[in-house]
Amino acid sequence: MASCSSGGSNAEPLIPYAPVNLVIDLTNQQYRALRFDNGVVTLPVQGPAGTGGVKGVLVVRQNASSYLAFERNCPYHPYDACSLVSLDRSSRLFLRDSCCDSRFSLAGQVIGGPAVRPLRAYATSLQGTQLSIIN
Template sequence: MAASLVKAFTTTSKLLSLLVLFLLASCGSDSQGPGIPNVPVSEQINVNSQLYTRLRQDGGYVYLNSGYKGIIVIRQNANLYLAFERACPYDPTADAPCGQVEADQSNLFMVDACCGSQFNFQGGVMAGPAVYGLRQYRTTLNGTLLSIFN
């Protein structure tokens, strides 16, 4: 009798542990940063256009007036472009220019000048107070036409 109670308790404990793990995993969110409103993004730019000459070299970037507080497009290489929301995940609703990320003068990282949060050119946090990386938009390159969307 005691052995069957121990076995039932062990089985119940394992099931409860699995349930807790499942619930914790399902609490995650695809959104990078609380408080950044989801806005529809569907942009297309020609990366060879005179408007975007900085995108002709690796590490080059341009700003677009789209998204919630703007988008920064960064060229990783000739075939890979990344696009990030410029709203700082630390305080995205702050009045401009606060809460808006821009490339640092060194062109080595991005920064919100008001809160001091720094982000690498892959959108990851380098220095806080932000704890979430930048929201990334999807990109596809077809010839010279770059599509940016969510």
């Protein structure tokens, strides 16, 4: 449930903290979209400790040696149950939250909709075919 602040501030609440400590093998068939520039893969929250972010992680390949990772929880009304960012199904050129219709570039920046903050980014590190994603 969203409410207006009586203090006159338009500040949105921040996305809650959740641990992210993931390692994926880029040769695994389930990550085949990451073999191409601008490929996007969705990683779910994993394990009983909930590692993998608040609502999962989006991984974007920029090029063969550079990957970006973002929280799937939209920064606009992050406590809404439907606040979930995914690759836009029709264009596959940007990320979109179907709940509030905020749109983000594949670099995580706001390109449309009510969101004013970019997607929460996580650190990535590539060692051979192993991509580590941490916060």
